[in-house]
Every structure is written in C-alpha cells, then in structure tokens.
Amino acid sequence: MADERPIPVILDTDIGGDIDDTWALAMMLRSPELDVRLIVTDTGDTTYRARIVAKLLEIAGRTDIPIGLGLPQASDGPRERQAAWVAGYDLRRYSGPVLADGVGALIETIRCSPRPVTLVCIGPVPNIGAALRREPRIAENCRFVGMLGCFRRSHGGAPRVIAEYNVVQDVPASQAVFAAPWPMTITPLDTCGLVRLSGDRYRAVCDCPDPLVRAVVENYRVWLASRGNYSYASETESSFLYDTVAVHLAFNTQFLAMEQLGARVDERGFTLEAGGGRPVLAALDWTDLEGYENFLVDRLTNRGKS
Numbered sequence: 001m002a003d004e005r006p007i008p009v010i011l012d013t014d015i016g017g018d019i020d021d022t023w024a025l026a027m028m029l030r031s032p033e034l035d036v037r038l039i040v041t042d043t044g045d046t047t048y049r050a051r052i053v054a055k056l057l058e059i060a061g062r063t064d065i066p067i068g069l070g071l072p073q074a075s076d077g078p079r080e081r082q083a084a085w086v087a088g089y090d091l092r093r094y095s096g097p098v099l100a101d102g103v104g105a106l107i108e109t110i111r112c113s114p115r116p117v118t119l120v121c122i123g124p125v126p127n128i129g130a131a132l133r134r135e136p137r138i139a140e141n142c143r144f145v146g147m148l149g150c151f152r153r154s155h156g157g158a159p160r161v162i163a164e165y166n167v168v169q170d171v172p173a174s175q176a177v178f179a180a181p182w183p184m185t186i187t188p189l190d191t192c193g194l195v196r197l198s199g200d201r202y203r204a205v206c207d208c209p210d211p212l213v214r215a216v217v218e219n220y221r222v223w224l225a226s227r228g229n230y231s232y233a234s235e236t237e238s239s240f241l242y243d244t245v246a247v248h249l250a251f252n253t254q255f256l257a258m259e260q261l262g263a264r265v266d267e268r269g270f271t272l273e274a275g276g277g278r279p280v281l282a283a284l285d286w287t288d289l290e291g292y293e294n295f296l297v298d299r300l301t302n303r304g305k306s
Contacts, residue, residue: 006035007118007251010106014043014123016052017079019223024122024243025053026216029060030299033251037117038109040068040102042127043169045075051086054094060212063095068102070127081226082219103130110138120250121146122243124166129173132180139182147246148174149188149271151284155240157194161270164189168269175265184280187245188271191256191283195245198237201297208301244296249283255292257285
C-alpha cells in the first residue's frame with residue numbers, strides 16, 4: 001500500500017532575489033502533501049533572506065517551521081529586491097526557531113528523520129555542497145528535487161542552451177550535487193522557463209483575500225519596483241515562476257513529460273546530457289502547461305473549494 005503520509009521536506013532557497021521563490025514558498029505551504037521540516041536560506045546575505053521567510057511564515061501562521069541561516073556570503077545589494085518589504089523587520093521577533101548553522105540543521109534534520117527527506121532546492125546550492133562535504137551520508141536518507149540546469153531550451157522556450165543561473169553561481173557545489181548518490185529529479189529551464197500566469201489566472205491570484213497570497217502579490221510589486229519596471233506587468237501577468245515547478249515535483253509529476261537521462265555539470269556551469277553521467281529524472285517538456293497553471297492558481301487560492 002502506498003504511503004499517503006505527507007512527505008518530509010526541507011526547502012533550500014535564495015528567496016529575495018528573483019520573486020519566484022516567494023511564489024514557490026507559498027505554494028509549498030499550501031500543499032498538504034508536504035510536511036515542511038526546515039527552511040534554509042542560501043546565497044548572498046542569508047540573514048536578509050531569512051527575514052523574508054520569517055515574515056511570510058508569520059503571515060501564514062506557520063511559525064512552527066524552523067529557519068536555518070545558510071552560509072553567510074557578501075551582500076548582493078542589487079539583487080536584494082524585496083528589501084523594502086522587510087524594512088524594519090527584526091528576525092528576533094520570529095517566534096519559531098532560528099538556527100545560526102543552517103547547514104548543520106539541514107544535515108541533522110536529514111540524518112535524524114525516520115523517513116527519507118525530500119530536499120527541494122530552488123536557488124544556487126553552496127549550502128548543499130557544504131553539507132555533502134561535511135556529511136556525505138545525508139544522500140543515503142534524502143531525495144534531491146531542484147530547479148537546475150538547461151538542456152535543450154532556455155527562458156520562454158528559446159532554442160538555445162545556457163549556463164543556468166542556479167548552477168553557474170557555484171559550479172563546484174553544483175557538480176557535487178550531480179555526483180551525490182541520491183535519487184535526483186529536476187526541472188530545468190526547458191519546462192520551468194515557460195510558467196507564467198496571465199489573464200484570469202493572474203487576476204484570481206491578485207483578487208484572492210488570503211493573507212499569504214496577498215503577501216505574495218505585495219512582494220511581487222515591491223520586486224517590480226526595485227527593477228524600475230513596475231508598470232511592466234504588475235496588473236496583467238506574473239514573471240516566470242520557475243521554482244514553483246520544483247515544489248510540484250516534490251510530490252507529483254502530473255502535467256510534465258519526464259525523461260531519465262545521464263547528466264553532468266561542466267567547468268563552465270553548463271548541464272550536459274552525457275551517456276555516462278549520473279542518472280537524473282528531468283522534466284524536459286510539458287504534457288499540459290495550461291493544466292499546471294490552473295493547478296498552481298487553485299493551490300494558492302483554494303479556488304473552487306469550500
């Protein structure tokens with residue numbers, strides 16, 4: 001009989017750079033299939049990122065979830081696009097646990113779990129590279145799901161291959177992730193680079209009274225303003241929502257065409273199909289992109305349910 005208990009998950013995120021992490025976190029919190037055990041912030045100023053996570057968890061009523069501070073790195077001011085939303089927010093006000101050693105917390109959560117943990121990574125992976133160096137045995141009790149790479153198409157379906165951001169930001173850590181012996185599922189740009197809400201779907205999100213969804217929309221407007229193009233899309237469509245697809249893959253492959261392939265990361269940060277590479281289950285195409293976008297809206301807004 002299939003195990004129908006919620007899947008224990010850890011989220012590793014660079015929230016506060018691109019806005020899609022914020023949408024993805026809201027989606028995760030609205031997914032009963034997932035039992036969120038820990039959220040770890042990754043890349044750049046990880047305390048800034050933790051402030052966004054903490055405020056969102058407060059709004060969602062989920063201060064039971066611990067927040068781990070990832071490896072501290074130099075602040076990347078131009079990419080701290082949601083700073084205005086957390087201006088004046090003191091992380092010490094968060095009533096849940098805030099763990100200074102996020103990498104250690106990630107290792108401990110995986111090692112102590114009686115069931116395999118699904119590690120959902122939606123940003124660059126320096127924390128994961130460090131965790132594998134510190135305790136490689138985490139791969140024995142973990143499944144990796146990530147938004148990583150580009151195999152055949154890039155943003156918006158463009159027929160060109162690029163060194164995808166999450167991979168190229170820390171090539172050695174990405175290579176370590178692809179070399180670890182855990183089951184690995186990814187959404188590369190081939191699929192996640194097509195997800196965008198517009199029209200009635202986008203309006204359903206904007207009109208939703210749920211406080212968490214309202215916070216997502218607020219963050220989107222702050223993010224747009226920080227880019228200097230507030231008028232571009234704020235009332236008509238979302239930006240690309242790459243990371244939501246990784247959250248979806250943590251519990252379901254519906255709507256996607258999955259392909260098992262060998263893959264590796266080269267020294268320039270390109271993800272390459274390689275016959276002798278490690279086996280990866282990759283979402284390389286959509287079977288029903290419109291169905292997924294409807295699903296995403298329904299999940300966020302509880303649309304159509306009493």
